[in-house]
Amino acid sequence: MLTVENLKVYYGMINAIKDVSFRVEQGEVIALIGANGAGKTTILHTITGLVPAKSGSITFKGINLLKTPAHKIVGMGMAHVPEGRRIFQELTVYENLMLGAYTRKDKKAISDTLAKIYKRFPRLEERKTQIAGTLSGGEQQMLAMGRALMSKPSIILMDEPSMGLSPLYVNEIFDIIREISKSGTTILLVEQNAKKALSIADRAYVLETGNIVLDGDAKELMNDDKVKKAYLGE
Amino acid sequence: MQQFCEQLLNGLNLGSVYALIALGYTMVYGIAKMLNFAHGDIIMVGAYTLLLSSTRFGLPWYLAVLLCAVVCCVLGVSIEKIAYKPLRNASPLTVLITAIGVSYFLQSSALLIFGSNKQKVDSLIKIKGFTVNGINVSGESIVTLSVTIVIMILLTLFIKKTKMGKAMLAVSEDKGAAQLMGVNVNATISLTFAIGSALAAVAGILYMSSYGFVGPYTGSLPGIKAFVAAVLGGIGSIPGAMLGGILLGIIESMAKTYISTDLADAIVFGILIVVLLFRPTGLLGKKRIEKV
Ligand SMILES: Nc1ncnc2c1ncn2[C@@H]1O[C@H](COP(=O)(O)OP(=O)(O)OP(=O)(O)O)[C@@H](O)[C@H]1O
Numbered sequence: 001m002l003t004v005e006n007l008k009v010y011y012g013m014i015n016a017i018k019d020v021s022f023r024v025e026q027g028e029v030i031a032l033i034g035a036n037g038a039g040k041t042t043i044l045h046t047i048t049g050l051v052p053a054k055s056g057s058i059t060f061k062g063i064n065l066l067k068t069p070a071h072k073i074v075g076m077g078m079a080h081v082p083e084g085r086r087i088f089q090e091l092t093v094y095e096n097l098m099l100g101a102y103t104r105k106d107k108k109a110i111s112d113t114l115a116k117i118y119k120r121f122p123r124l125e126e127r128k129t130q131i132a133g134t135l136s137g138g139e140q141q142m143l144a145m146g147r148a149l150m151s152k153p154s155i156i157l158m159d160e161p162s163m164g165l166s167p168l169y170v171n172e173i174f175d176i177i178r179e180i181s182k183s184g185t186t187i188l189l190v191e192q193n194a195k196k197a198l199s200i201a202d203r204a205y206v207l208e209t210g211n212i213v214l215d216g217d218a219k220e221l222m223n224d225d226k227v228k229k230a231y232l233g234e
Numbered sequence: 235m236q237q238f239c240e241q242l243l244n245g246l247n248l249g250s251v252y253a254l255i256a257l258g259y260t261m262v263y264g265i266a267k268m269l270n271f272a273h274g275d276i277i278m279v280g281a282y283t284l285l286l287s288s289t290r291f292g293l294p295w296y297l298a299v300l301l302c303a304v305v306c307c308v309l310g311v312s313i314e315k316i317a318y319k320p321l322r323n324a325s326p327l328t329v330l331i332t333a334i335g336v337s338y339f340l341q342s343s344a345l346l347i348f349g350s351n352k353q354k355v356d357s358l359i360k361i362k363g364f365t366v367n368g369i370n371v372s373g374e375s376i377v378t379l380s381v382t383i384v385i386m387i388l389l390t391l392f393i394k395k396t397k398m399g400k401a402m403l404a405v406s407e408d409k410g411a412a413q414l415m416g417v418n419v420n421a422t423i424s425l426t427f428a429i430g431s432a433l434a435a436v437a438g439i440l441y442m443s444s445y446g447f448v449g450p451y452t453g454s455l456p457g458i459k460a461f462v463a464a465v466l467g468g469i470g471s472i473p474g475a476m477l478g479g480i481l482l483g484i485i486e487s488m489a490k491t492y493i494s495t496d497l498a499d500a501i502v503f504g505i506l507i508v509v510l511l512f513r514p515t516g517l518l519g520k521k522r523i524e525k526v
């Protein structure tokens with residue numbers, strides 16, 4: 001479904017992504033783990049066109065994303081929950097959700113999706129007229145996810161959805177990710193919380209300073225000595 | 235009392251023009267995070283377009299207005315595409331200097347084409363005024379105020395109620411996130427410049443109906459005053475630009491009548507400084523500190 005091949009990304013002179021290849025198949029949950037500054041966010045940003053690639057290719061449903069204008073990508077079925085959530089702080093919860101459906105035309109279908117999202121996140125419905133910037137961190141994360149789901153994506157890229165949340169919220173967020181996956185949406189999950197990420201992923205890639213150093217079945221990686229030591233703190 | 239009411243009306247009149255120009259400043263600032271110092275000169279271009287189309291060639295008023303709006307829109311959008319877009323990621327100082335350069339370019343072009351003498355522009359407004367309780371209400375005031383009120387209502391509805399308006403707000407807050415929603419950021423920025431320039435064209439026409447003369451530097455003073463109005467109201471805030479413009483017009487008009495014509499501008503800028511001392515974000519500006 002999504003194939004990244006020999007991706008190289010630079011910020012000016014800094015080579016953030018050196019040579020990265022990986023693939024995500026339909027229906028999978030793929031975890032991308034790595035330390036601070038490894039390049040996880042950069043990879044997601046390059047996929048959705050927020051950062052240009054130096055070379056390599058990114059193919060989604062047979063189409064070269066590196067040649068697709070960034071604002072066309074969500075319409076192809078790819079949603080991105082960015083690092084730090086980046087909800088529109090000054091707009092209401094409802095307005096944020098509706099922006100998630102910006103590229104969709106069918107009003108009836110949009111309100112069906114909205115109803116489903118309110119069902120999944122009752123708190124968003126309770127607070128639909130609230131200014132999004134005044135939501136708690138966990139609620140903002142739910143809004144960011146709800147907003148991504150409003151585009152009815154076939155794949156969602158999530159960048160550290162558990163960042164800065166209390167353990168209770170972390171569990172809730174991971175439950176939701178599991179549900180989203182069960183409903184048939186493919187997920188590419190970037191996480192620092194490697195333990196949690198590996199526990200829900202099918203396969204995983206380990207990124208170190210711009211290179212993938214390990215990959216494989218998530219359960220196997222969980223028992224890998226190197227992974228245990230570097231990322232699971234055991 | 236009669237004098238006060240007439241001055242208040244004058245102030246509202248002038249303030250409407252400032253507000254229309256200030257809206258362009260503030261919308262462009264909100265979206266592109268830049269001060270478009272060439273914005274005032276768009277008014278001048280609009281005024282010259284009016285001079286040619288209406289005073290010289292006698293086009294009917296609605297065609298002249300349409301032509302002014304179209305010329306200013308095309309000019310505003312072209313300036314953005316040619317001068318500012320390549321600098322999207324440049325430092326704010328570079329962009330500011332470019333904007334000042336564009337402003338000089340427009341003024342010098344007008345100087346070359348039309349010469350330095352001011353030329354008389356006939357007012358488009360033919361409506362007769364009336365008098366209530368000895369207070370003169372001019373046709374210009376009636377038209378200026380009604381046009382401004384209608385534009386403000388339409389603009390507010392556009393931003394609050396339409397998808398494109400929401401997209402504008404989204405882009406002004408976070409371009410990257412807006413792009414992830416599928417918003418075409420470049421198109422949204424162009425649209426903002428187009429709206430701002432059309433408002434400047436209208437402001438130019440209204441300004442000409444009261445002042446009547448156009449020269450190459452006609453846009454700079456109202457441009458600067460409108461910039462002050464935008465900052466006074468809170469740059470980036472649309473209601474702020476409306477309020478700031480109207481307030482500035484009233485203050486200026488009152489100061490001219492009751493204090494001194496020569497001191498009026500000094501008073502206007504003095505008020506700006508005082509307001510910014512107590513409310514650095516302007517009257518209706520966002521309290522949130524902008525993250526860079
Ligand atoms: N806009 C930028 N300009 C210059 N360098 C950048 C920029 N963004 C990221 N980098 C650098 O690129 C490298 C990868 O950053 P990236 O944000 O992708 O890491 P990450 O794996 O997401 O880290 P974290 O877990 O802390 O979010 C880092 O060395 C970072 O300093």
Ligand SMILES: [Mg+2]
Pocket residue numbers: 040041042083159
């Ligand atoms: Mg990151």
